Amino acid sequence: MTRLWCLLIGYAFGCIQSAYFIGKLRGIDIHQYGSGNAGTTNAVRVLGFRAGLATFLMDMFKCIIPVVIVTMTFGKMYPEMKYLFKVWTFAGCVLGHDYPFYLKFRGGKGVAVMAGFCACFHWVYIPVEILVFGIPYAATQYVSLGSLCVYAAGLVLMIIQGQLGVYAPATQGTLVEMYIVYGIMAAMCFWRHRTNIHRLVTGTERKTNLFAAKKDDVPKNN
Numbered sequence: 001m002t003r004l005w006c007l008l009i010g011y012a013f014g015c016i017q018s019a020y021f022i023g024k025l026r027g028i029d030i031h032q033y034g035s036g037n038a039g040t041t042n043a044v045r046v047l048g049f050r051a052g053l054a055t056f057l058m059d060m061f062k063c064i065i066p067v068v069i070v071t072m073t074f075g076k077m078y079p080e081m082k083y084l085f086k087v088w089t090f091a092g093c094v095l096g097h098d099y100p101f102y103l104k105f106r107g108g109k110g111v112a113v114m115a116g117f118c119a120c121f122h123w124v125y126i127p128v129e130i131l132v133f134g135i136p137y138a139a140t141q142y143v144s145l146g147s148l149c150v151y152a153a154g155l156v157l158m159i160i161q162g163q164l165g166v167y168a169p170a171t172q173g174t175l176v177e178m179y180i181v182y183g184i185m186a187a188m189c190f191w192r193h194r195t196n197i198h199r200l201v202t203g204t205e206r207k208t209n210l211f212a213a214k215k216d217d218v219p220k221n222n
Contacts, residue, residue: 002078006070006088007095013066014096017107018058019043022051031106039108041143044210052210056112063093063116071120080169083121087178090117094185098192109192110185111147114154122166128157141207144196151186158182 019038023030026047030038033046040059044052070089075082090113097113099105118125132153137146161167162175170178190197199205 002074003088006085007092009066010089010092011096013062014093015100016062017100018055022055037108040112041208059112060116063113064120067120081174083167084174084178086121087181091181091185110189114150142205143208144193148193151189155183155186
């Protein structure tokens with residue numbers, strides 16, 4: 001039952017569609033422009049750097065806040081499952097971000113949410129994931145490539161830390177559950193990026209300078 005509560009709390013926060021609401025404040029439906037994705041990259045392209053940064057920070061904190069809430073409540077009651085509850089809350093947040101019920105389940109791809117998860121799951125995730133995203137992005141300017149690397153590295157790091165006892169007093173069964181739940185979220189991220197992966201393979205993926213991007217008013221699918 002506690003896992004369900006974590007999932008629901010995460011989903012409720014995840015449904016806060018930052019890019020959509022920021023776009024609406026400017027009279028724009030983010031779903032109708034650029035890639036049609038309600039995430040940071042499309043917000044930068046369509047609304048500009050400041051709006052994209054605001055979107056990223058809001059999406060980060062909508063994961064950080066519920067994870068902290070769950071940790072301070074359920075984590076204190078069941079310390080051996082604290083990290084598991086964090087993962088379940090993260091999973092709910094990703095589902096809410098990717099599939100908000102009130103927007104016909106059209107959301108983002110869960111990358112900024114992952115950034116929030118890294119910030120509050122374990123401190124080692126912060127420097128590792130910054131490097132894992134930053135190096136491939138700096139080399140290629142492909143946001144999608146950096147994003148996929150972050151999710152993949154997160155699973156590897158979680159398994160390594162788990163088997164080294166970092167998440168003690170978690171049992172092996174709890175650790176395996178963590179790996180499975182996170183792995184499903186990573187697989188979902190790759191699925192949501194399937195068109196990006198195709199373009200990366202074919203060399204047609206669009207490059208994005210997140211720090212000097214100009215507004216792109218090209219309608220969706222153009």
